[in-house]
Amino acid sequence: MGDKHILGDLQHAIMRVLWAEGEATVARVQEALxxxxxRALTTIATMLVKMEKKGIVAHRSEGRQFVYRPLVSETEVQRSMVGELTDMLxxxxxxxxVSxxxxxQEIDDKELARLKALIAEHRSKERRRGR
Amino acid sequence: MGDKHILGDLQHAIMRVLWAEGEATVARVQEALxxxxxRALTTIATMLVKMEKKGIVAHRSEGRQFVYRPLVSETEVQRSMVGELTDMLxxxxxxxxVSxxxxxQEIDDKELARLKALIAEHRSKERRRGR
DNA sequence: GCGCATCTACTACTCGGGTAGTAATACTGG
DNA sequence: CCAGTATTACTACCCGAGTAGTAGATGCGC
Incomplete structure (x- = not known):
């Protein structure tokens, strides 16, 4: 749970497919990527094995192929990695x-407006929750 | 310049020392860390050699020891790494x-207030620049 | 049933970060 | 001048991410 869900490029790309589709075979992942x-099929397959060893995906057999599913949510990974970076940098x-x-980072007026709205919204949400 | 200034833990720790001190010997870096x-002195030394090969630090000889200095700014590294993460995640x-x-990420009211201030400040800065 | 296609299993290799021992060298104190 | 110390040079590992070939098993078409 509180583990370090720090993923490399390929691992993350694979996870994105799994998050989007719920679950997927090796072939499906390759196709989506x-x-x-x-990349070779075996590249995806090998990576998935390593990821399963790490505990971030699991698989079930369907016929003779494996259907993989994510064991960690996208939000968890974002939290881990953003937190890591925030600590480091x-x-x-x-x-x-944010500063x-x-x-x-180039941020235009439109984005700035959205940020302002986000913060305002968040404040009211906090208040509603009784903080 | 537009390179990928993606640094590992140790590399970044070393850079932090160099940024803070302007320049430093291997021994000084080790001491600061x-x-x-x-870590062994040679660990720091080896890492600095690799970093010099990558072009993110340089050294001059002072007597028989090397004095290293950063070749990339903290801001550049932050930009690279935050950009990378933003793209990936x-x-x-x-x-x-930001959302x-x-x-x-846990953000308390005080931080929220600071964020609001930051954004307000940024907006006025933009306006002053004539956007 | 035979042969081909499809999958997983196993093995191997590259690369960069990290860690450090050992060798060579230069300096320093007595 | 000589022994010990400081400092870099060289070499060697480990580890995880990424990439993929080859082997072995299993199913499918005809």
Whole structure:
């Protein structure tokens, strides 16, 4: 649970397929990833084995092929990885990260407006929850 | 320049020392990192060689020891790594990242207030620049 | 049933981060 | 000048991500 769900590129790409489809065979994963890059079936299969060993996916047999499903949610992975990065780059200070986003990452007025709305919305949500 | 300044844990720890001190010898870096974890001098030295090969630090000789200095700024590294993560986890959508921070990462009222202030400040800055 | 296609299993290799021992070298104190 | 110390150079590992070939098993078409 509280594990480090830090995924590499391919692992994450595979997870995205599984999250989107609920579950998928090796062939299906490969197919879904085909436009991004062409990888051998065995590459996907090997990776899935490693991922299962790590405990982030599981499989069941359907006929003679394996159907894989995710064991961690996208949100969990996001939390892990964003948290990791925030710690590493900003000493765990979330506002420092947001500040960086505002000043160093290109953000246009439209996005800024959405951010403002997000924060306003969040505040009211907090209040509604009785904070 | 536009390179991928994606650093591992140790590399980043070393960079933090160099950023803080401007430049430092191997021994100084090790000393600064001592409280975090005890690593052999040669570990730091080897890493610095690899980092120099990557082009993110450089050294000059002072007597018989090397004095290393950073060749990339902290901001550049933050931009690279935050950008990378934003692409990987949120399809490049910065507002999605902020939204995640608001809903999934624990943010208290004080931080929220600071965020609001940040955004307000940023907006006025934009306006001042004539956007 | 034979042969071909499809799958998984196993094995192997590259690469970069991380860690460190040992060798060579240069300096320093007595 | 000589022994010990500090410092870099070289070498060697381990590990996990990623990539894929080959082998072995299993099902399918005819």
């Amino acid at each position: 085909e436009d991004e890059r062409d 900003f000493g765990g200070d979330v506002t420092a990260l 960086h986003l505002l000043t160093e | 001592e409280d975090e974890r005890d 949120f399809g490049g959508d910065v507002t999605a990242l 995640h921070l608001l809903t999934e």
